[in-house]
Amino acid sequence: MHIDRYERAWLTAVGIALGAFAAAMAAGFILFGIRLPSPVARINPNTFAGTPYANPGIKSLGGGRYEVFMTAKMWSFDAGRDSGPVGVPPRVKIPRGSEVTFYVTSLDVDHGFYIEGHAINLEVIPGQVARATVTFMQAGEFNIICNQYCGVGHQVMYGSVVVQ
């Protein structure tokens, strides 16, 4: 089949560009440890109460590492009573420089879990535990936003991480 020489050159350039994209992704994965969510645990809503995911809150692992357990339901996040009273968008307080692993579960429908300015963006799906780790290097308050449609109150479902 005849291929024009300019088209050959174009396709070669496209091939090199796509190869570079693939290499950049591999480098992000291997060298910089940027990970995507992957299966952690499945939860059955009928036996949910007995699991560690049922008690939202912040757990210090020592050495500047924390685990934050959160639940999502129409139309609020819950991060336990250390982060504020029931019914008020939670404010999760974390010291600057901490490496935090979030475990988020949904009690009803699909929700989203996105923290402004940080590479953390999860689908929170009933029956699954969504997990991601992020390091907070900068002081300030960063919104946690539900970014998956979850019904009429979706637009007011949020919270925040306060980095001190």
Added chain:
Amino acid sequence: MQLSKETPAVLPVLELPRLAMLRDERFLVGAHIITAFAALSIGALMGPFQAFHRAPAFVEAFPDATIPVFSYYYQALTAHGTLNALFFTFIFISGFSYFMVGRSLRRKLWSLPLAWAGFGAMLVGLLMMLFVLVTEPQRSSVLYTFYPPLIAPPTFYLGLVLLVLGCWITAANVIVTANLWRKEHPGERLPLAVFAAVANHWMFIVSSIGVAVEVVFLLLPASLGIIDRTDPQLSRVLFWFFGHPLVYYWLVPAYISIYTVLPQQAGGKLFSDPLARVAFLMLMILALPTGVHHLFADPGVSEVNKAIHTFFTLLVSIPSFMTAFNIGATLERAGRARGGKGLFGWMFTQKWTDPSVAAQLVALILFISGGISGIINASAQLNITVHNTSWVPGHFHQTVGGIVALTYIGIAYWLIPMIRGRALFSKKMALAQVYTWGLGMMLFGHTMAEAGLAGVPRRSLTGISPFLDEASKYWLNGAAISGVILLISVTLLFTNLVLTLAGSPKPLADVPEIQTKGDPRSPMLLERWGLWVGILAVLTLVAWAPVFAEAISATQGFQILRFLPTGVPMP
């Protein structure tokens, strides 16, 4: 199938006049195209109002403003998604496929009654969708992705089932008709438009199995109360098995126009017919093993599967890069033949004042940023920064709202006059529509992308969100300005189409001629459909079996929660 050795003495060749349509053709194509644009008229009208209600400045200035027809924001959003992205596109694709197949092959369809049955199914499906959206605004507001455990009333799903059934009938009709023609014309290549349509409909048949299984076995029984549980992760996997091929199902008919009609309209000839066929085959084969790139943020799919689908996603961008070259070269030759000089002079000598050509050229320009933002979405790690933010609708309004919808509009600017038998009502109005659409979508895409990078979620009534920072508000207000431009464009479009259908005083002067021959230099290997569909099936199995294995082992039989717990007030 065994090919007959004897060629029939008299081939059933239809004499099709250039400007007029045969009776059967006019009614069948006309019914589809007009119904499709009727669906678009409602769906597209919702868009600008959503942009207004997402803008804090608008909500502050007009706190009591409501959206017409579908007054509840998420109801309007569901209407916008289902009517534009599913009903408009699918019904248009069927009508346009029938037109192109009939004209290119100069042959009757395999079954006209079946084609009408398919149209009937799609029309009833559309009416059911409209009915349920109007009568049950809260429960039917599940958006066009309808992820459970949100469960809509049964009518919602039955409407979709009928729509897909209609598409299957079109697919069967197109594929069998093309096969009959091949038997009658041994050794000849299918005309490019039919080749592409066959590839597209095969891809649709295979991919729609995912959404059909989801709706028929998971969602509809749950909605009817036959089962009381569902699995949200499995549902999302089934949906996106279909969801990414869906975008190529929209795109290929636009490419059919750009590859087979635009070159002639622009005053030139397609640069390479064989490479166009390679591009269409690549789209068909690689459309399926890519869907997991919509699930990068899902907890129930492992990183290995995400990596495999990322690899195929990079490959599936190649046919669009090939298109950029092929069409770019075609337009350059046409532009130079019209007197364009120098490196860029040919761009200025295009037929920018012909509405159909202008629509397709503007659509191609929108696809530059739409396509590049698509590669960003597909890059697994960059996706984390944009997933579910308003970046995503910014991207797909330049793709499905740009290259797809605007090309379909460009087709309608000659096809609807041809159906009516009179000229387009106003060329100037059409040109104004095309350029306002291009400007509006460019601005909307840009402002939504910027808002997304500032953290604004997609699919949210952000006009009343309490958490927006100044940058987010700025870009959302900018998106509302693009809404004004697009509202003007939508008004111009439907005024012009309605007046054209009412009967323009001017007679129909010209329509593009449809090619009836394939390029004999194109390798016969490309016509071996058994081989290509086989490769499609194998790649699909290899890429998806592990994803389904994970999802099925994850199935916990989650209890269904009805969409709105009773007693929740409307905002």
